[in-house]
Amino acid sequence: MRVATELTIPSDLGEARRVQELIEEALQASAYTEHDIFAIKLALEEALINAIKHGNQMDPDKRVLVVFHVTSERFDIRITDEGVGFNPEDVPDPTAIENLERPCGRGLLLMRGFMTEVEYHGRGNVVTMAKVREAST
């Protein structure tokens, strides 16, 4: 049975931290490996910072909606901000030689690197991510 947890938080990095802790507890309760938990936490950190800083521009009146569910097979999350959105294809490739030394722009790349699926929707203010659980050894 899939039970989704839905949270709405203000554009506050401290609140984002609480969401991360809640999700980490849920993953630990489902006995996800440390490796998977690290991957999900990292992708979550990047996605929430993107939503709060770049999406909502830290506007305290704007909120971020987080819906996630954890099953024994996979973790799914949808993060929605109230920003104007963006086109992920417009983000310069941070691994291109000419961009390697740029100090920012790696969040999206890390989300894609650590998660099984990452997809932006609508005007780019909604991101869904999934991580298929690795086998425990």
Added chain:
Amino acid sequence: MASQAPRRRRLEVEDIGDIAVVNFVDKKILDEQNIQMIGDDLFRLVDELGRRKVLLNFGNVEFMSSAALGKLITLHRKLQAVQGKLVLCKIAKDILDVFKITKLDKILTIYPDEQAGLQGF
């Protein structure tokens, strides 16, 4: 006494010969303000204290996000500009993936442990 909040120490710096060996106090390198202060402390080593060889030991670090990577790149460039060198060591396997995915392992010098790192200058 100019700052509003008391600054807590975020780095432990030990001199081994002419190499500044830096350990991170925090297990998690997160939050913009925190990363900003870590960056300021690292840049001070080069800009004010004139250090030219810096070895960052990540042995204590369990988690870091992309925001910290920018500071490492800036430190790397600052040292390159003065013919110095930045070496990283003892990075946990999961965090090493952060460097590999972003291909920063191609521009930063990374060794598995501190001893190898000290010999990497």
